[in-house]
Structures are given as C-alpha cells and as structure tokens.
Amino acid sequence: MSDYYYLPLTPGFFSILVVLVLGLLLLLQLGLLRYAYLRLGVSSGAALLLLAGSLIGSYFNIPVGEMAGHRVVVGEVVDFLGMRYPVPLTVDRPGTVIAVNIGGAAIPALMSLYLLIRYELWAKGAIAVAGVALFVHWLATPVPGLGIVVPVFVPTLATAIVAVLLSRESAAPLAYIAGSLGTLIGADLFNLGHIGRLGAPIASIGGAGTFDGIFLTGIAAVLLASFYAPPPRPKPI
Numbered sequence: 001m002s003d004y005y006y007l008p009l010t011p012g013f014f015s016i017l018v019v020l021v022l023g024l025l026l027l028l029q030l031g032l033l034r035y036a037y038l039r040l041g042v043s044s045g046a047a048l049l050l051l052a053g054s055l056i057g058s059y060f061n062i063p064v065g066e067m068a069g070h071r072v073v074v075g076e077v078v079d080f081l082g083m084r085y086p087v088p089l090t091v092d093r094p095g096t097v098i099a100v101n102i103g104g105a106a107i108p109a110l111m112s113l114y115l116l117i118r119y120e121l122w123a124k125g126a127i128a129v130a131g132v133a134l135f136v137h138w139l140a141t142p143v144p145g146l147g148i149v150v151p152v153f154v155p156t157l158a159t160a161i162v163a164v165l166l167s168r169e170s171a172a173p174l175a176y177i178a179g180s181l182g183t184l185i186g187a188d189l190f191n192l193g194h195i196g197r198l199g200a201p202i203a204s205i206g207g208a209g210t211f212d213g214i215f216l217t218g219i220a221a222v223l224l225a226s227f228y229a230p231p232p233r234p235k236p237i
Contacts, residue, residue: 003086004061004099004202017215021051050111054218057103058211061204065098067195096195098200104214105188105206109181115173116234125177131162132182133190136213140187142194147203150187150210155179179217183210 038155042050116125136155143149159182163175188205195203207216 054103060102061099061234063097063099067096072152099204101207104211107218112152112177112180128178129181133186136186137190144198147200148191150185150213183214
C-alpha cells in the first residue's frame with residue numbers, strides 16, 4: 001500500500017501550498033478573510049480544517065481499479081508548464097492503477113455536496129460544473145508517465161467568472177462547487193480513456209496533475225467571487 005502514499009507535487013512546490021495556508025491562517029486571525037469564508041457557509045476554523053485536511057489527505061490515494069496498458073515511466077519526476085510532479089515508484093507491472101485522492105477528490109466532493117444541499121444550488125450548480133468541466137477538459141493535457149495535467153491558474157479564474165455570472169448572491173459556494181467538481185470531471189473523469197496509453201503507474205483522480213488546480217481553485221475562486229457578491233442567505237436543511 002505504500003505505493004499509494006506520496007505527495008501530488010514535489011516537496012518544493014508542495015511547501016508553497018503549505019505557506020499559502022499559513023498565510024491564510026494569519027489573515028483569518030486578523031479578521032481580514034472572515035466574511036469571505038462566511039459567504040462560503042463555513043466558519044474560519046472549519047475553513048482551515050478543510051484546507052489542512054486537503055493538504056494532508058493529498059498524500060493518500062485509495063485504489064479503486066486498474067486499466068490495461070504499457071508501463072513507460074516509473075519513479076521519476078515529470079515537468080509540465082513549470083510545475084514538477086513526482087511519479088510514484090512501483091513494482092513494474094503492466095497496467096495503470098486508478099486511485100482516488102483523499103485531499104484532491106474525496107474531501108472537495110463531499111464539501112461540494114454539502115454546499116449544494118445547504119444552498120439548494122442544484123440547477124445553477126449543474127450549469128456551473130458543466131461549464132467549468134468543458135473548459136478544463138479543453139485545457140487538460142495527457143502527459144506520458146503521469147496522467148492528466150491541467151494548468152494551475154486558468155481554471156481558477158474561469159471558475160470565479162462563471163460563479164459571479166450565474167449568481168452574485170451565492171457566488172462563493174458556487175465557485176467552490178464548480179471549481180472542485182468541474183476540474184475533477186473535466187480533467188480526470190472525461191480523460192479516463194487516455195490513461196491506459198500514458199504508461200503511468202498510478203492515475204490518481206484529484207491527485208498529481210490536478211490537485212494543485214483544485215486546491216487553489218478552492219481558495220482563490222471563492223475569494224475572488226466573494227469580493228463581488230453579498231453574503232448568501234443559507235436555507236434551512
């Protein structure tokens with residue numbers, strides 16, 4: 001099982017995300033981001049727990065299946081658009097293991113479901129997720145030895161724009177939902193057919209190649225949208 005425990009980015013790039021979370025902690029303590037996260041529908045403490053859980057959970061992948069294919073790269077580091085992604089060292093066996101990343105897929109998906117239920121954003125959420133998924137799918141690139149990779153910042157900006165256009169009142173939760181689910185669907189799920197030809201030892205849904213985009217989207221898109229939207233009024237569940 002140790003083959004499925006690894007960081008989605010090299011330590012240097014992963015440390016940038018850690019520093020970003022520490023910076024958010026400082027801003028939250030100063031009260032500067034309090035209303036941004038209230039617009040998302042969670043307290044500052046819950047927001048930090050969510051971010052920390054995503055970072056820690058990104059180390060863990062749960063195998064859910066395997067696809068036939070040819071192994072071409074094992075135990076190396078792949079460079080793509082300035083980012084560096086580690087390829088896990090595994091026993092050289094044919095095929096690619098399909099896994100679900102805890103921090104990049106499971107936690108964002110559960111949080112998105114909670115927001116969909118709390119704010120009853122089913123229709124607008126579906127439209128936003130579909131729009132972001134199509135855009136991210138257009139940007140996603142199959143990388144041999146690694147899997148599917150998405151440029152980091154472009155999906156974030158697209159998510160904020162879509163959320164604000166669809167609903168200024170609920171832009172923040174809508175941005176999180178669309179950014180998380182849209183990236184997972186558009187990048188990973190829509191490209192499962194390419195995985196077997198890439199020679200990746202493990203293809204992690206929400207892991208290496210897409211985790212950084214999902215993580216930053218969960219932060220930046222929500223904050224960007226929050227600046228342009230009044231606090232939403234949650235409906236009782």
